[in-house]
Amino acid sequence: MMLQEANTYSIAGTAAVAAVSDDIRHANSDRREVRRVIISGYLGCAIEFYDFLLYSTASALVFGPVFFGNLSPLMSTVAAYATFAAGYLARPLGGIIFGHFGDRLGRKSMLVITMWMMGIASTLVGLLPTPQTIGWAAPALLLLMRIIQGLAVGGEYGGALMMAIEHGDQKRRGLFASLIHIGAPTGTLLSALAFGLVKLLPEDQFLQWGWRVPFLFSALLLIIGVYIRNRISESPLFLEALKREGEMSRFPLAHLLRFEWKAVILAVVTAAGPLAVFIVGATFTQTYIRNLGLDSSIALFALAFANGVNLVWFPVCAHLSDKYGRRPVLITGFLLSILLIGPNFLLVSTGDPILTVLAFWLLGSFAAGLLYGPMGAFLSEKFSTKTRYTGASIGYQLGSTLGAGLTPLIVTWIFASTGGTSVVGVGAFLAVFCLISMLCVVLSPETRQTDISH
Template identity: 80%
Template structure:
């Protein structure tokens, strides 16, 4: 549907002050499903980095160094995410949110399917890890544009009193994708090691093609953001260079958004990557961590919206501060429980840090970030803020913490714990310095 057709639809059936609730539900479901598919694809790579890519693509290195090399390609996707935020944010603020979301989903689905088809270095030599790196960068660019756009569609369609709740329904696309990716990899991980490394790990990536078809069908049926169309109608065209306007007038909001997002993303990604490596290093079954991760994120499907509802009622800052404080307190106990090797204590560890503490943060974070920016720059600002935060927090963290652990000879986890606590503390201080945004008028 073109922007002109969308404008006619929104003009006839919807406006921001009196939203069409059926259309809001359609838009939110589309955003949720899109994020679930994209994070399924993206987090497949993180799990494969911990379990597969080292021995398959970097088998000439020692096991720990091969894992670090795999995490380096993993980090490349996060480095590319801000670029995706800039590109899709720019055109999303100029041409509309919907078109960009169709493009990001297509890029992600194709790249992930191709990862499952890459020949090994035994067949094509160094070209194999090079192709892996290129596809990872394409993934990063796609995700960089996806989250901000889906979030914009949700908060710009719904009414002010429910922004946090609807934003959280986009956010739970990430744990949904994590659940699907963890279950898919956990299932094929039950294969004998030789079959798993030879072909089993490819199956979850190839399933991305089916998810892509489903996602595109649903996404094509939603309308454009009414706030974007209203701004377009009054101004004739949006800002020619949203990024330049953002950096000139709203740069403080960008910095606060980056640092606020970095801490919790660092903690989250450690659970999806390094913790699995750590469990394997201790000699325990890594599939336990995969299923524990899936269970914790399954709880998040309900816990995040509950926390988001509380943020609509009491404010974003109180929820964020509670979540950060809990994360800081639970990082140490998390690794203590995991190091026991007991499956039930491992599940408890993932639930405490990856669900109980994460809920207040991710329940409020989406709305908190989007409410900081004007309609003219909201897609760009939210995307860049969140994606730069993901690069600093999630993209580099597996590489850093694995290197810290390796520097101790693989005998001490205290350096990793200290690093994560410091990261969360800095993010928490940014929330302390920020203003409450719950009552912000985002129609301007």
């Protein structure tokens, strides 16, 4: 009898140990998969933003004289910024297209497609003939490649964000989302360094062939990115929702516009202000420094430094939002941005390398981290699983079009209207933009503890 009981307890104990072991293996497997998804999303975002932001720098430094050399220097820059803006105009359409299929068919496959589109388009920019060779077709093809880039990055951001927050610990959504978001400063850092290095070439060599090298490097990044993307699994929350509902919403966009339109509007305007400030640092500031007769490579390396700091600062700010809430961190970031816009231009105008780096760090890192750290989670938490890809994508990408796509054109026009002598109007424009975005955060509910499983 005692032997039988001992055997029974032994079997039960063995089963319990086996069950615990299975749970541990499952937990370890889940943690490995989360790490793989985060790394994939981060690297994928970094590669796509590297490609996308190469065009930003090239618009300020190269595309004017190379593709629009028949215009005056300032107007050739405006024409280059117009093709640059086309990418931002295409981003919402990319968000709608890839968000629609990502919410219906899954996140992973959309991310692989966007990677191919971005890598091929960027590589082809580096191979484009000049107008001296093929005439008007050169700027037309440049515009086409930029539109393809816009469609790709429009689908990339939302998909990578969904994979991160839907795989990860729900109590640390801000942190997980920020680990995807730092792909953007990584891409900015790499693109600024790439252009900073080739800018050291003699000016004639830089304009003839040097600017093409960073774009051609995209081909190697494409191979790496596609390999990584193919190794991740589908979002578990998406699969659970698909199993629970049988079929996802046939028209996620229609559902959003009918039932969640207020969240879409608040998301768009919230994202627009930070993106306006960011893109002025990445584009217009280069033009402003060059107009002052200063070395534009200083600004490129200052931009690289600020974005290097952001690799650490963004997750720190996201962690603060996980602990104290998204709204307090975002509002603090907006207030700091408004206060630092004026000092930023004053420091840059000195031409001193150290003060220029300080200017880029204050506005492009210290204040920006408080905005971008919580931003990904804040936008995603506004929407349900069946429309989250579409909703977050449209919110961020329309915000990109509103805040970043047209801003270089607007601020260059404001600057040109003063004869290229004052940036007061530019600063006022950015401050008002940030104020409006901050009001949208004030009007939004706190989302930190929102249940996103439905």
